[in-house]
Amino acid sequence: MHIRLLITPALICTAMVALHGYAQKLPPASRTVFKCQEAGKTVYSDAPCMGAQVIDVEPTRGLNKSSGRVQIGADVQHEQHREMIAEALRPLTGLDAKQLAVQGRRHKLNLDDQKECRRLDGDIPAAHQDEKKATQSDLKDVQMKLYQLRKRFQALGC
Numbered sequence: 001m002h003i004r005l006l007i008t009p010a011l012i013c014t015a016m017v018a019l020h021g022y023a024q025k026l027p028p029a030s031r032t033v034f035k036c037q038e039a040g041k042t043v044y045s046d047a048p049c050m051g052a053q054v055i056d057v058e059p060t061r062g063l064n065k066s067s068g069r070v071q072i073g074a075d076v077q078h079e080q081h082r083e084m085i086a087e088a089l090r091p092l093t094g095l096d097a098k099q100l101a102v103q104g105r106r107h108k109l110n111l112d113d114q115k116e117c118r119r120l121d122g123d124i125p126a127a128h129q130d131e132k133k134a135t136q137s138d139l140k141d142v143q144m145k146l147y148q149l150r151k152r153f154q155a156l157g158c
Helices: 009-025 074-093 097-107 111-133 136-156
Strands: 032-038 041-045 053-056
Touching (some): 074 097, 097 111, 111 136
Antiparallel strands (some): 032 041, 032 053
């Protein structure tokens, strides 16, 4: 017995809507990586933890050396296209590609959340500096404050 699947435009639309709905539930991709110590083990995560170190990561943008030809995926092509647009708009906006991406992401937030994200943009680096200068007796409190700021930043989608 053969089962024949009839693919109709309605079926395609339904599948696309379902996939879009599923994709909306996924957390946004993060390039912020936290290095944490948990039970004596080093753990890397996109979620902050107490006493986390932020690791500067930049994903690869294609494989060119092994084959001798440029091999990049659609996601990297899309990112390069956004960077070209950002560079063309830079005289008008004064923003580089990363700053423009942050503004675009935050544009979807309500005004109060946008304001809180701007406040957190200053508070997190200040708390990180406080952590570096903290005495051993104050370190846990300073790390807790930094952890809470990072969690809020992530929860808002800043």
